[in-house]
Amino acid sequence: xxxxxxxxxxxxxxxxxxxxxxxxxxxxxxxxxxxxxxxxxxxxxxxxxxxxxxxxxxxxxxxxxxxxxxxxxxxxxxxxxxxxxxxxxxxxxxxxxxxxxxxxxxxxxxxxxxxxxxxxxxxxxxxxxxxxxxxxxxxxxxxxxxxxxxxxxxxxxxxxxxxxxxxxxxxxxxxxxxxxxxxxxxxxxxxxxxxxxxxxxxxxxxxxxxxxxxxxxx
Amino acid sequence: xxxxxxxxxxxxxxxxxxxxxxxxxxxxxxxxxxxxxxxxxxxxxxxxxxxxxxxxxxxxxxxxxxxxxxxxxxxxxxxxxxxxxxxxxxxxxxxxxxxxxxxxxxxxxxxxxxxxxxxxxxxxxxxxxxxxxxxxxxxxxxxxxxxxxxxxxxxxxxxxxxxxxxxxxxxxx
Numbered sequence: 001x002x003x004x005x006x007x008x009x010x011x012x013x014x015x016x017x018x019x020x021x022x023x024x025x026x027x028x029x030x031x032x033x034x035x036x037x038x039x040x041x042x043x044x045x046x047x048x049x050x051x052x053x054x055x056x057x058x059x060x061x062x063x064x065x066x067x068x069x070x071x072x073x074x075x076x077x078x079x080x081x082x083x084x085x086x087x088x089x090x091x092x093x094x095x096x097x098x099x100x101x102x103x104x105x106x107x108x109x110x111x112x113x114x115x116x117x118x119x120x121x122x123x124x125x126x127x128x129x130x131x132x133x134x135x136x137x138x139x140x141x142x143x144x145x146x147x148x149x150x151x152x153x154x155x156x157x158x159x160x161x162x163x164x165x166x167x168x169x170x171x172x173x174x175x176x177x178x179x180x181x182x183x184x185x186x187x188x189x190x191x192x193x194x195x196x197x198x199x200x201x202x203x204x205x206x207x208x209x210x211x212x213x214x215x216x217x218x
Numbered sequence: 219x220x221x222x223x224x225x226x227x228x229x230x231x232x233x234x235x236x237x238x239x240x241x242x243x244x245x246x247x248x249x250x251x252x253x254x255x256x257x258x259x260x261x262x263x264x265x266x267x268x269x270x271x272x273x274x275x276x277x278x279x280x281x282x283x284x285x286x287x288x289x290x291x292x293x294x295x296x297x298x299x300x301x302x303x304x305x306x307x308x309x310x311x312x313x314x315x316x317x318x319x320x321x322x323x324x325x326x327x328x329x330x331x332x333x334x335x336x337x338x339x340x341x342x343x344x345x346x347x348x349x350x351x352x353x354x355x356x357x358x359x360x361x362x363x364x365x366x367x368x369x370x371x372x373x374x375x376x377x378x379x380x381x382x383x384x385x386x387x388x389x390x391x
Binding site: 001002003005007008010011012013015016017018019020023024026029030031034036037041 | 239241242243244245247248249251257258261264265268284287288291329330331332334335342345346348349350351377380381384385
């Protein structure tokens with residue numbers, strides 16, 4: 001017995017209808033998604049519009065970042081963790097996805113902060129190790145209200161967003177990094193080996209943010 | 219080097235993606251959780267499914283449509299099975315060998331449509347994407363994470379499997 005394409009074109013829609021009919025209606029699929037899921041997906045669905053010119057600028061910056069990563073990684077035989085990055089311009093910025101090509105290279109080793117500005121105390125830290133991703137987050141605060149957070153994440157797939165702010169290309173521990181600043185708020189983002197790193201500061205100077213990042217120990 | 223940058227700067231694509239997200243996130247959780255039986259894992263699968271959709275958004279004709287519902291369900295099922303395998307290096311059950319939909323509710327007739335419905339997931343997914351939704355082998359490969367050649371092979375094996383299923387039904391009758 002041979003099944004022809006014509007038979008399948010005729011039969012497949014009916015099979016699909018049957019199968020879909022076994023799934024519940026959308027109204028029956030309510031689920032309270034976790035805050036982490038909502039946060040990630042909200043970033044993907046941000047609504048403010050970015051001007052085409054600025055989007056183009058950030059795109060160029062990202063391409064430059066990716067090109068640099070490409071060159072750097074190809075030079076170093078040790079860096080097997082090749083990332084694919086897919087980005088899309090959303091209405092309030094540029095969404096990026098980072099996807100590791102080599103899952104075996106996604107080892108996780110918690111970072112240690114080599115520099116904490118005077119007067120800051122750890123408010124909380126969180127280490128989360130899972131089969132498919134691991135993360136370490138730590139937050140320091142000062143009595144005068146200044147805070148900073150360091151986030152380390154190793155994940156096969158990761159998404160985030162560059163907000164509606166100018167990016168400044170900087171170097172952190174020899175890696176290309178991007179710094180956003182908005183008044184008292186600043187965010188530094190870079191990739192170090194398999195680690196997706198972010199330092200976010202509120203009330204911190206750019207010098208302090210860069211020094212915190214520069215002295216992170218791996 | 220496999221780095222690539224895909225710019226989805228088309229406003230229509232963004233709106234399409236958002237519409238799909240709100241329309242199907244609950245359904246995708248249901249499909250994923252039925253396979254993974256773990257809320258955290260199922261949410262991870264939903265997120266990964268939406269990443270796949272975003273990467274291939276240009277191949278989605280309409281954001282909210284029965285065909286799109288079929289598409290996202292198939293991608294979610296595939297993603298959840300892959301996640302199940304990744305998390306359990308030596309899974310006791312090979313989900314690709316089991317029909318995962320509620321096939322007990324299907325008609326009992328021994329026709330080709332019913333045979334498609336009871337195919338193992340990987341075969342069924344390719345057959346439906348190709349013959350119901352009309353995707354090319356390359357597009358199917360992008361959704362399912364395999365090469366067009368692999369898709370072609372799976373489709374060929376699926377046809378052989380369908381022939382066997384129908385043959386067995388005939389012998390039963």
